Amino acid sequence: MENRRRAERQPALWMGRCQVEGDPSDLWQGCAIFDVSALGVGIDLPRSGKPDLVGRRITVLLELGPSVDLTVAGEVRNAESAPDGIVRAGIEFVGLNDTEGAIVGLLERRAQSRSKSLSSH
Numbered sequence: 001m002e003n004r005r006r007a008e009r010q011p012a013l014w015m016g017r018c019q020v021e022g023d024p025s026d027l028w029q030g031c032a033i034f035d036v037s038a039l040g041v042g043i044d045l046p047r048s049g050k051p052d053l054v055g056r057r058i059t060v061l062l063e064l065g066p067s068v069d070l071t072v073a074g075e076v077r078n079a080e081s082a083p084d085g086i087v088r089a090g091i092e093f094v095g096l097n098d099t100e101g102a103i104v105g106l107l108e109r110r111a112q113s114r115s116k117s118l119s120s121h
Helices: 098-119
Strands: 010-020 029-036 040-046 057-065 068-082 086-093
Touching: 010 040, 010 098, 029 057, 029 098, 040 057, 040 068, 057 086, 068 098
Parallel strands: none
Antiparallel strands: 010 029, 010 057, 029 040, 040 086, 057 068, 068 086
């Protein structure tokens, strides 16, 4: 199978909150970020029924610490149903500014170093 990724994703496990374009504007759902790259993230999002997310914009709020949050937005490039009412979605970032891009780069390196550390044990 051909690798279509433009950037290698690093395994991660962060909890965040997501808001999907077209859903009520006050509806933020818990979501799990399971991988990250400079270009996007993979998330698990509770969503019943068929995944209707491809092409829609999602805003992801990452709570990085007690007083540090990062909000990024992206477009869903792929989505598939997973067990227990979860949708697994690949999101490509849209419109990151330089600061957001730098923070995402730090998160990617952090995830990569954690992954290497875990695999050496």
